[in-house]
Amino acid sequence: MKLTGLQIFKYLPGSKKEPQANCKKCGFPTCMAFAMKLAKNEVPIEKCEHITDELKSIFEEASQIQQAEIQFGCAEDPVKIGNETVMFRHDKKFVNPTCIAVKLESSDENFDEKLNKILNYSVERVGEDLKISTLALFDTDKTFEEKAKKVAKSKLPMILVSENIEKTTKILDEIKDFKPLIYIENSSPEELAEIEKKYNVPVVSSGSSIEELVNNSAKFIENKTQNIVLNLKNQSQKSLIENLTYIRRSAIENKFKPLGFPVIQFTKDIADLSQDPIEQGIWTSVLLCKYANIIVLEHFDEAIIYSLLTLRQNIYTDPEKPLQIEAKLYPIGETDENSPVIVTTNFALTYFTVVGEIEASNIPSYLAITPSDGMSVLTAWSADKFNGEIIAKTIKTYGLEELVKHKKLIIPGYVSSLKEEIEDELPDWEVIIGANEAVDIVDFLRSYQKQQLLNL
Amino acid sequence: MFIMNTYTPPKKEYKTAIREVDLNGLTAGGENSLNFLHSETQKVSKPLIACEILTNIPSNHPQLLKDFWGENIYNPIECVKSALNKNFSALVIRFNIENCEDIDAEIEKSKEQLKEILKITDLPLFLIGTFRREVDAKLLPELAKTADRKCTIGAVEEENFRQIAPIVKDCGHNIIARTPIDINLTKQFNILLTELGFNADRIIIDPNTGGLGYGLDYAYSIIERIKQAALQGDTMLNMPVITFVGEEAWKTKEAKSNNVPVEWGNLTTRAISWESITATSMLVSGANIVVMRHPEAIKYVQDFIDKTYG
Numbered sequence: 123m124k125l126t127g128l129q130i131f132k133y134l135p136g137s138k139k140e141p142q143a144n145c146k147k148c149g150f151p152t153c154m155a156f157a158m159k160l161a162k163n164e165v166p167i168e169k170c171e172h173i174t175d176e177l178k179s180i181f182e183e184a185s186q187i188q189q190a191e192i193q194f195g196c197a198e199d200p201v202k203i204g205n206e207t208v209m210f211r212h213d214k215k216f217v218n219p220t221c222i223a224v225k226l227e228s229s230d231e232n233f234d235e236k237l238n239k240i241l242n243y244s245v246e247r248v249g250e251d252l253k254i255s256t257l258a259l260f261d262t263d264k265t266f267e268e269k270a271k272k273v274a275k276s277k278l279p280m281i282l283v284s285e286n287i288e289k290t291t292k293i294l295d296e297i298k299d300f301k302p303l304i305y306i307e308n309s310s311p312e313e314l315a316e317i318e319k320k321y322n323v324p325v326v327s328s329g330s331s332i333e334e335l336v337n338n339s340a341k342f343i344e345n346k347t348q349n350i351v352l353n354l355k356n357q358s359q360k361s362l363i364e365n366l367t368y369i370r371r372s373a374i375e376n377k378f379k380p381l382g383f384p385v386i387q388f389t390k391d392i393a394d395l396s397q398d399p400i401e402q403g404i405w406t407s408v409l410l411c412k413y414a415n416i417i418v419l420e421h422f423d424e425a426i427i428y429s430l431l432t433l434r435q436n437i438y439t440d441p442e443k444p445l446q447i448e449a450k451l452y453p454i455g456e457t458d459e460n461s462p463v464i465v466t467t468n469f470a471l472t473y474f475t476v477v478g479e480i481e482a483s484n485i486p487s488y489l490a491i492t493p494s495d496g497m498s499v500l501t502a503w504s505a506d507k508f509n510g511e512i513i514a515k516t517i518k519t520y521g522l523e524e525l526v527k528h529k530k531l532i533i534p535g536y537v538s539s540l541k542e543e544i545e546d547e548l549p550d551w552e553v554i555i556g557a558n559e560a561v562d563i564v565d566f567l568r569s570y571q572k573q574q575l576l577n578l
Numbered sequence: 579m580f581i582m583n584t585y586t587p588p589k590k591e592y593k594t595a596i597r598e599v600d601l602n603g604l605t606a607g608g609e610n611s612l613n614f615l616h617s618e619t620q621k622v623s624k625p626l627i628a629c630e631i632l633t634n635i636p637s638n639h640p641q642l643l644k645d646f647w648g649e650n651i652y653n654p655i656e657c658v659k660s661a662l663n664k665n666f667s668a669l670v671i672r673f674n675i676e677n678c679e680d681i682d683a684e685i686e687k688s689k690e691q692l693k694e695i696l697k698i699t700d701l702p703l704f705l706i707g708t709f710r711r712e713v714d715a716k717l718l719p720e721l722a723k724t725a726d727r728k729c730t731i732g733a734v735e736e737e738n739f740r741q742i743a744p745i746v747k748d749c750g751h752n753i754i755a756r757t758p759i760d761i762n763l764t765k766q767f768n769i770l771l772t773e774l775g776f777n778a779d780r781i782i783i784d785p786n787t788g789g790l791g792y793g794l795d796y797a798y799s800i801i802e803r804i805k806q807a808a809l810q811g812d813t814m815l816n817m818p819v820i821t822f823v824g825e826e827a828w829k830t831k832e833a834k835s836n837n838v839p840v841e842w843g844n845l846t847t848r849a850i851s852w853e854s855i856t857a858t859s860m861l862v863s864g865a866n867i868v869v870m871r872h873p874e875a876i877k878y879v880q881d882f883i884d885k886t887y888g
Binding site for chain 2: 245364400427504
């Protein structure tokens with residue numbers, strides 16, 4: 123893991139109040155400023171005349187790449203994998219989200235339809251558009267070349283899977299600007315290294331054991347090629363998680379160079395795994411957590427893809443920074459003076475879920491978002507970041523007293539105990555207890571609004 | 579360039595094992611490695627799935643669960659009977675009292691239900707309350723006294739454990755200790771329980787979880803941190819971990835609704851995979867027990883566990 127500015131600073135004259143402290147010879151006003159720049163690799167370490175050998179070796183050790191970053195696809199929008207620096211997401215945010223790829227055979231009867239489905243798949247979740255990262259094109263007939271060109275033209279990142287070197291290089295000759303990931307079964311590291319050098323494309327190094335992968339990597343490195351992705355074939359379900367953990371651990375913790383590359387796993391290489399989409403999805407979820415960088419699914423099934431993309435979003439968020447949105451008033455739909463007023467916290471997941479439900483109800487509403495440090499309703503409530511005072515202040519600052527004439531405020535059902543507290547702070551308002559779970563908001567809003575209209 | 583290319587498997591040896599809790603006929607925990615890393619542990623401990631049965635079915639209960647269980651779902655005794663031929667390892671009975679007007683009557687009813695259930699099954703039982711603190715403070719001690727064999731009872735929280743834990747202890751049951759996704763609170767709560775005289779080998783940690791897409795990542799990381807600390811020697815964190823996956827997965831829109839974007843795919847596939855994937859993520863992060871609701875999802879995850887544990 124890389125050093126932080128503060129960790130570097132501890133070794134500089136500035137922190138020890140030595141005579142050379144803040145000598146400015148590096149071009150920065152203080153040792154601290156230099157340390158910050160060095161941490162970001164924005165200045166060479168040699169710029170400081172007073173660097174100790176100790177810092178130098180610690181810095182070099184820490185800067186050493188643990189897992190190579192590999193990219194493929196078109197130059198403008200490639201998919202990047204690898205470059206991970208920790209074993210657990212609580213240590214530091216994971217870097218490049220797992221590439222979820224779907225297999226398509228060149229001989230598939232419905233090739234175009236399936237390609238379009240994969241290309242156009244897009245689903246919004248918590249403000250992010252989730253898509254299928256890559257297509258794995260399998261050479262199963264003589265149309266392989268034509269299909270490869272079609273995919274390249276679509277710019278969807280692609281993995282070319284074939285047993286035939288000539289066929290593959292012929293495609294590479296034609297799609298020069300597009301760089302697929304190359305998988306040629308039963309070819310030697312030497313042959314693959316040659317392709318990598320000639321076409322500047324990453325290649326897959328495969329083996330049936332970690333030892334075989336290590337031997338292959340050594341040959342690649344001898345041939346001056348490090349643009350590789352590792353692949354374990356013929357894996358039993360019993361040993362696969364351990365093997366993938368050991369590859370990642372060797373790279374991250376031991377900085378063991380021959381395994382310091384991203385890993386691709388095909389679900390077809392897992393023994394006794396059926397074609398059932400849920401069974402495939404379950405194993406993919408496990409690979410996504412522990413520790414594949416690319417996963418190639420046998421089939422495209424919307425429900426499974428959606429579950430997996432959701433899991434990926436969960437695992438790859440920054441655990442130190444919950445996703446939050448700006449605390450302000452959000453009118454949803456064509457609001458007017460009779461629109462319901464709903465209050466909740468600024469946790470992004472809460473916000474997007476509630477907005478989705480309000481939209482689905484077709485009842486334009488004001489959504490007042492409190493500044494609650496990006497915590498969910500119950501967490502914010504326990505941390506005293508969602509209380510009567512904060513909610514009352516929110517309602518007043520957002521001018522809701524002028525915007526609506528009903529003076530009724532809907533709060534999340536789970537914090538019904540806040541009713542009195544809010545009404546003490548906002549004497550003109552009536553607090554209405556809303557739904558506990560977002561999934562019940564539509565029903566709640568509809569019956570609430572019906573009631574309001576009856577009262578008018 | 580010289581390359582070091584002799585591979586030695588980066589095995590870890592942890593001196594501290596996860597405590598082995600006797601669930602009455604089955605044990606949870608006991609391993610001294612992370613889940614699925616078989617060559618590191620001295621004792622292989624297969625994670626468990628417990629099937630959850632509710633004593634009250636709320637009006638918004640997912641249709642797919644109602645469809646699977648049929649009319650039996652409305653009668654916990656019948657539901658337990660029909661669960662007995664499904665090869666479950668353990669059952670969770672959730673006494674989710676809905677009517678709070680007359681708590682005492684509801685508790686009496688729960689006790690009668692429990693007596694019946696104890697008669698018809700020998701499976702290890704987890705007896706779960708309402709997660710409403712005041713109600714559980716009355717209900718759980720009564721369940722503990724009613725159960726005439728060792729069960730696992732919970733969840734207790736810092737706000738109500740003093741009223742519940744002493745009775746659970748005296749009756750010889752295990753306890754589930756719930757804390758809100760915070761490793762320090764988890765540890766502190768385990769200490770409080772042991773100070774009360776509760777045997778640490780009879781505590782199970784519930785770190786509180788979120789469903790896939792709804793805060794799963796928080797539980798995932800807390801469990802990973804608990805396991806790291808536990809294996810490295812923290813004896814106030816090395817209890818088995820339980821996660822209530824079914825409850826969380828089945829309250830999401832993904833598991834309930836057909837009225838969603840087409841990209842979300844088929845409801846049945848989505849709902850079953852939503853519960854299954856919530857469970858597998860908890861298992862890879864380190865959970866020892868996952869509590870699930872749909873027998874189809876349980877079958878999938880059990881098959882995964884059986885194949886990965888060989």
